[in-house]
Amino acid sequence: KQGKDIHTQTASQIFQLSLDEVTSDLRRQAKAINFGIIYGMGAHRLSRELNIPYKSAKLFIDKYFEQFPQVLGYIDSTIQFAKEHGEVFTLFGRKRKIPEIQSKNHGLLSQGERIAVNTTIQGTAADIVKFAIIRCFELLQDEKLQSKLILQIHDELIFESPKHEVETVLPKIRFAMENASMLDVPLVVDIRSGNNWAEIH
Numbered sequence: 001k002q003g004k005d006i007h008t009q010t011a012s013q014i015f016q017l018s019l020d021e022v023t024s025d026l027r028r029q030a031k032a033i034n035f036g037i038i039y040g041m042g043a044h045r046l047s048r049e050l051n052i053p054y055k056s057a058k059l060f061i062d063k064y065f066e067q068f069p070q071v072l073g074y075i076d077s078t079i080q081f082a083k084e085h086g087e088v089f090t091l092f093g094r095k096r097k098i099p100e101i102q103s104k105n106h107g108l109l110s111q112g113e114r115i116a117v118n119t120t121i122q123g124t125a126a127d128i129v130k131f132a133i134i135r136c137f138e139l140l141q142d143e144k145l146q147s148k149l150i151l152q153i154h155d156e157l158i159f160e161s162p163k164h165e166v167e168t169v170l171p172k173i174r175f176a177m178e179n180a181s182m183l184d185v186p187l188v189v190d191i192r193s194g195n196n197w198a199e200i201h
Contacts, residue, residue: 001185007031013067014060033064038071038121040114075117082116090123092181128187129155132180139176145169158197166193 004019011022011030022030032049041049047057065072082088082101089095096119100112129152136149136157147161147169157177161169170191177189194200 003188007034010034010064010067014063029060033060037061037064038075039118040110078117078120079113082112088116088119090120090127092124092127094123094127096123125155128181129157132157132177135176135180136173139172140169143172161193 005027007027007030008019008022010033011017011026012019014030014033015022015026017026029050029052032046036046036049043054043058043061046052046061047054050057078088079101082098086099086102087095087097096115098112098115098119100108101116103109103112133149133152136159139145140147140149145161145165145168147159147165149157150160151158157173159169159173170193174189174191178187180187192200
């Protein structure tokens with residue numbers, strides 16, 4: 001809501017530094033922690049990802065949950081729900097069955113736990129992108145624009161536009177994407193144009 005960078009903020013809190021003191025390397029580590037932890041990455045994997053000792057990785061994770069106990073609470077409650085019901089839902093009600101969560105095999109059970117948390121977060125993100133695609137498609141149709149949506153890559157949408165439409169279509173696409181769904185926090189869209197994808201990526 002304040003427009004701060006979440007990875008820089010995490011690095012600041014975990015490493016107990018001011019925002020100005022956070023280096024790009026520390027931000028990269030915080031980003032790995034932010035995404036890794038909520039998708040079930042343990043200390044072993046984090047130590048490999050960041051090329052740091054196991055003890056350091058475990059300390060990062062411990063500090064993370066110390067700073068953000070609600071994240072741990074969310075993970076635990078999601079896993080508990082999956083165990084009780086054998087399924088989880090995205091924020092918008094899309095369901096995924098998780099038979100692995102009932103397994104007696106420890107490896108399969110752990111996989112089921114990761115799937116449960118991953119589905120609720122990444123599945124919700126996927127829903128939002130689909131809403132954005134629909135809104136953008138309807139916008140281009142309704143306004144009879146020549147611009148076309150040609151590709152989705154994770155949370156990015158790639159459009160192809162005639163040069164004379166670029167300045168007109170950019171703010172419209174941004175508005176359509178940022179209003180694809182109303183959450184408690186704003187959806188912020190970075191938007192760029194260029195002669196080809198390489199120029200803007």
